[in-house]
Amino acid sequence: xxxNLNLLTSTQNVIKTALDKLGYEESVYELLKEPMRILEVxxxxxxxxxxxxxxxxxxxxxNDAVGPTKGGIRFHPxxxxxxxxxxxxxxxxxxxxxxxxxxxxxxxxxxDPREMSMREIEQLSRGYVRAISQIVxxxxxxxxxxxxxxxxxxxWMFDEYSKIDEFNSPGFIxxxxxVLGGSQGxxxxxxxxxxxxxxxxxxxxxxxxxxxxxxxxxFGNAGSFLAKxxxxxxxxxxxxxxxxxxxxxxxxLDIEYLLDRRDSFGTVTTLFDExxxxxxxxxxxxxxLVPAAISNQITAENASDIKASIVVEAANGPTTSEATKIxxxxxxxxxxxxxxxxGGVTVSYFEWVQNNQGYYWTPEEVDEKLTxxxxxxxxxxxxxxTTRNIDMRLAAYMVGARRTAEASRFRGWV
Ligand code: GLU
Numbered sequence: 436x437x438x439n440l441n442l443l444t445s446t447q448n449v450i451k452t453a454l455d456k457l458g459y460e461e462s463v464y465e466l467l468k469e470p471m472r473i474l475e476v477x478x479x480x481x482x483x484x485x486x487x488x489x490x491x492x493x494x495x496x497x498n499d500a501v502g503p504t505k506g507g508i509r510f511h512p513x514x515x516x517x518x519x520x521x522x523x524x525x526x527x528x529x530x531x532x533x534x535x536x537x538x539x540x541x542x543x544x545x546x547d548p549r550e551m552s553m554r555e556i557e558q559l560s561r562g563y564v565r566a567i568s569q570i571v572x573x574x575x576x577x578x579x580x581x582x583x584x585x586x587x588x589x590x591w592m593f594d595e596y597s598k599i600d601e602f603n604s605p606g607f608i609x610x611x612x613x614v615l616g617g618s619q620g621x622x623x624x625x626x627x628x629x630x631x632x633x634x635x636x637x638x639x640x641x642x643x644x645x646x647x648x649x650x651x652x653x654f655g656n657a658g659s660f661l662a663k664x665x666x667x668x669x670x671x672x673x674x675x676x677x678x679x680x681x682x683x684x685x686x687x688l689d690i691e692y693l694l695d696r697r698d699s700f701g702t703v704t705t706l707f708d709e710x711x712x713x714x715x716x717x718x719x720x721x722x723x724l725v726p727a728a729i730s731n732q733i734t735a736e737n738a739s740d741i742k743a744s745i746v747v748e749a750a751n752g753p754t755t756s757e758a759t760k761i762x763x764x765x766x767x768x769x770x771x772x773x774x775x776x777x778g779g780v781t782v783s784y785f786e787w788v789q790n791n792q793g794y795y796w797t798p799e800e801v802d803e804k805l806t807x808x809x810x811x812x813x814x815x816x817x818x819x820x821t822t823r824n825i826d827m828r829l830a831a832y833m834v835g836a837r838r839t840a841e842a843s844r845f846r847g848w849v
Contacts, residue, residue, distance in 0.1 A: 442730070443521040445756055450524065453832035454840060456823070462849045463840050470495040470523045470540075473516065476566035478544070480558045490559060492544040494567045495523035496576055500842035503574050504540035505530060505780060507581025507610075508563070510556075510588075514543035525751070528835030529777040533812045535784045538839060540576050542567070548583050549700075560588050564595040571596070573606035573791075579783045580610040586622070590615055606790040609783035618786035619798040621779075624805065626660030628778015629749045631809040632770045633665070633723060636745045639817065640768060648721040650674040650743070652681075652713065653728030655701035657749045657776075659694060661727060666690035674716050676728070680704040681716035717741065726753035733758045741767065748772040763826040771828040773835055774816055781808050 447468050454464050473495045482488050493516055496504040506526035519541050526539025544563055548556055570576060580589060589610045596607045605616035613619065620627070637644055647670045651658050654677045662672050671687035682688060682704055697703040704710055717724065717732060718740045726732050727749035733741065738754075738761035746762060747770040748754060754762070754769065762769050782805055789795050796804075812834075820830035843849050 442752060443517045445752075446521045446524050448756070449829060449832045450528075450836055453829060453836050456825075456829070457833055457837060457840065459840050460849075463843065466843055466849050467498060467524070467527075467836065467839065470497040470520050471499070472496040472570065473520060474567055474570055475516065476563070478559060478562035478566055480555060480562055482555055483552050490544055490546050490562075492542065492563050492566065493519040494542040494570065494576070494578075495519045495540060496570065497523040497527045497539040498839050498843065499538045499576075500846055500848065501530070501538050501838055502536040503538070503572075504576040505535070505537040505579070505783065506540040506542070507579045507779075508542035508544070508584055508588075508592075509581035510544050510546050510548045510559075510583045512545060512547045514545045519543045522751075525773055526780065527839050528773045528832060529780050531835035531838040532774050532816065532831055533777045533781050533808045534838070535780065537577075537780075537784065540578075541581070542578055543581075556588065557591050560591045561595040564592045565599065568596065568599050571607065572600075573604055573787075577606065577783075577787060578608050579780070586610055586612045586617060589617075606787050609786040611786070616786070616790050618782055618789055618801060619796060620801040620805065621782045621786060623660050624782035625776055625779040626657050626664060626749075627802075627805060628781065628809050629657065629661055629725065629727075629747060629775050630664050631778070631806055632775045632813055633725070633745070633747050635810060635813040635817075636747060636768050636770050637723070640744055642722055642745070645669040646671065647723055648673045648685075648687075649723045649725065650716060650719050650721045651725045651727055651749075652676050652716055652732065652753075653701070653726070653750060654693070654697060654703055655727070658725070658727035659697060659701060661725060661749065662690050663694060670723075673721055674711075674719050675703075676713050676716050677702050677704050678728075680710035681713055682707060682709075683711050683716065683719060685720070723747065726750050729753070731755055733762070735761065738762055739765070741765075744768065746770070747775050749775055751776070759826055759828050769827050770813070771831045774812060774827070774831045777812065778805060778809060781805055 522541035611617035724743035730752035735757040738758035
């Protein structure tokens with residue numbers, strides 16, 4: 436809980452500093468410091484044992500001055516109101532950074548899908564949509580996948596919403612299976628966005644990806660896709676980890692083999708005896724470090740021991756604010772989460788555009804458009820950071836918050 440309050444407070448602090456630097460008055464911060472709307476719902480589900488269990492869910496809509504709100508829905512036992520609030524604000528920042536015509540939103544249900552049957556998950560997904568149906572819609576608020584939700588869950592939610600709406604509404608939700616109007620490339624979009632940021636950062640540091648030594652913390656969806664993409668590009672992945680430990684080989688790990696042995700939750704290190712700890716992994720000698728697991732991994736305690744010259748945050752909030760300061764002072768190029776993880780929502784936007792026009796793009800078209808969006812966003816944030824002599828996180832927040840602040844001003848809200 437304390438950590439989540441921190442997540443909200445630290446997000447608010449950076450937004451405040453960003454708006455101050457941009458010269459906005461206090462009222463803009465007052466408007467943006469919390470979501471405009473938060474709905475809390477109770478969802479009864481008849482479980483497989485015949486008993487009814489009542490779940491709690493949330494949907495937070497941060498600000499819709501720019502356009503409809505957008506953001507994923509997570510199914511997790513630790514979901515709570517403050518976390519959903521903070522994450523909806525991050526979505527505003529991400530959409531602002533990649534210039535999507537959206538504000539931010541986030542949803543969540545307190546549950547553990549790992550302990551539920553497919554039927555129970557389906558009932559919960561449909562119940563959630565019924566409960567929030569009045570505040571969502573293709574032109575109001577567009578959900579998507581997030582932690583422990585996937586294209587099947589999106590399909591059930593889309594179906595439920597279409598029943599309520601009485602016609603097919605593919606633009607209501609993104610991250611759908613391709614056959615139901617999903618976009619090419621949505622599944623690997625987040626990892627691809629991180630990869631594009633890695634390439635751009637490497638260019639800035641004069642580093643060739645081909646021989647770069649990379650450490651990836653986490654072997655889940657983002658981490659494993661990323662390991663594969665960089666491995667295929669000729670990088671040496673010298674360390675990877677999961678929740679149980681880390682593997683290290685200074686000559687490069689055999690990623691194909693590890694991917695083959697990985698289970699669906701991203702566990703692989705349990706198969707090996709020679710392991711190092713996650714702490715040791717972060718401090719390994721390498722060029723690029725990608726924290727792709729959980730929050731608060733690089734802190735004031737270990738920031739001085741990081742050897743990488745580039746850190747790209749594929750996880751949410753892996754670096755504390757003190758650590759951000761230390762890394763920046765040490766000349767390490769830190770690409771913040773709100774920029775590095777914006778690939779997912781970018782392809783979600785492409786999916787929504789394709790749904791609206793009823794005309795679908797090839798994988799190559801999606802790829803090209805995603806690359807352009809992310810490269811431009813990286814350049815923009817990097818330029819703000821260098822010209823203003825501030826860290827990349829603050830620069831990203833400035834770029835991200837500006838559109839919503841401006842739109843709110845034009846609308847006469849502040
Ligand atoms: N849940 C993802 C995120 O947090 C994707 C959101 C979306 O596609 O709308 O960025």
